Amino acid sequence: MFCLGSTSLSAQVWDYPVKPGQKEWEEFRTHREMVRACQIPNEVTESICTEDLLGLLDYPLQFDFYAYNTEAEGLRAVLSQFNGLQEFISRSDCFEVLVNNYNAELQTIAFRGERKDLGERIFKNTLIEAILLRVLDDGGEKNSVAMKPLQQKIIATSTEKLTNKGVYSEMSVDVSTKLIKKFIEHTQEALLQNERVGVVSSKEQYSMDGKSLSELVEILKHIEL
Numbered sequence: 316m317f318c319l320g321s322t323s324l325s326a327q328v329w330d331y332p333v334k335p336g337q338k339e340w341e342e343f344r345t346h347r348e349m350v351r352a353c354q355i356p357n358e359v360t361e362s363i364c365t366e367d368l369l370g371l372l373d374y375p376l377q378f379d380f381y382a383y384n385t386e387a388e389g390l391r392a393v394l395s396q397f398n399g400l401q402e403f404i405s406r407s408d409c410f411e412v413l414v415n416n417y418n419a420e421l422q423t424i425a426f427r428g429e430r431k432d433l434g435e436r437i438f439k440n441t442l443i444e445a446i447l448l449r450v451l452d453d454g455g456e457k458n459s460v461a462m463k464p465l466q467q468k469i470i471a472t473s474t475e476k477l478t479n480k481g482v483y484s485e486m487s488v489d490v491s492t493k494l495i496k497k498f499i500e501h502t503q504e505a506l507l508q509n510e511r512v513g514v515v516s517s518k519e520q521y522s523m524d525g526k527s528l529s530e531l532v533e534i535l536k537h538i539e540l
Contacts, residue, residue, distance in 0.1 A: 334375050349376055350396045360402045365412045368403050377442070377512050386445040386490045404445075414461040417443045417466040433482070436487060440472065441487045442458045444494050450510050451497045463504070469495055472534045495531040502538055 333339045333352045343349050353374050369507040374397065394400050403409055418440060447465070472479070473491045476483045526534070 322537050329356070331362070331375055340375070353397060354401075355399045355402070358399065365406045368399065368406070369412055369416060371399050372403065372442070373439070375400060378438070378458065380442055380445070381438075381486070385442070386486055386493075388449070390442075390445045392448055400446075402452065409500060410459055411461045413443055413447050413450070414465045414468065417447065417465070418472045437483060437487060441484075441490055444472075444490045446495050447458075447491065448497055451494075451501050453500075462498075464540065466498065466535060466540060469498060469534055470532055473535075476534070477529055492528045494500055495528070495535050496526075499531075499534060499538065502540065 331353060340349070340352075343352070348414070353376050353507060355371060359371075363371070377393070379396075380386070380393050382387040394404070408414075469491070473495065476488055476491055478490075
């Protein structure tokens with residue numbers, strides 16, 4: 316796989332050939348036709364690096380993610396129809412790439428209501444949170460070096476959402492809440508396993524039942540990795 320700076324060789328020479336607003340897209344009569352047009356060629360998925368594959372998840376049907384009641388349902392639907400997301404989640408370094416990109420854009424926003432691109436940035440961060448939640452749920456990242464920076468970024472993003480409650484959707488807040496809960500569960504399982512093999516002493520076990528996002532943020536701040 317080739318990466319030139321932040322752009323891979325494949326990403327430089329390939330983009331979605333048909334997009335909303337183009338004549339060809341308007342001629343589609345079914346969602347299935349649109350899905351077919353959005354698949355990434357095998358030669359691209361086989362050669363592109365994971366960082367740039369994440370960039371290609373900004374694809375014409377990405378907002379299908381919001382067409383469902385929960386982020387889990389939305390992600391499951393997109394995953395079932397889009398080979399780019401399937402390939403991304405299969406990568407061994409997808410977790411680290413997600414953490415590197417999570418919150419990167421929101422950190423630079425001094426919120427002003429007139430920012431036209433704010434909605435897209437919030438959407439991207441919410442999608443990354445949903446994928447992180449899915450990866451953590453699969454249970455494969457207990458000892459990743461990315462867990463500590465993920466903890467810090469979850470705190471920063473959740474604090475931003477609590478500070479600007481009118482800006483973020485109910486789904487966006489909900490996915491942050493679920494991500495914190497999953498992170499805490501995941502961390503406690505890892506600490507418990509380490510204790511069994513004599514690596515660490517007992518750590519406090521946190522109850523998360525009925526906790527609000529602000530309460531969960533405070534719990535997360537006190538977890539030592």
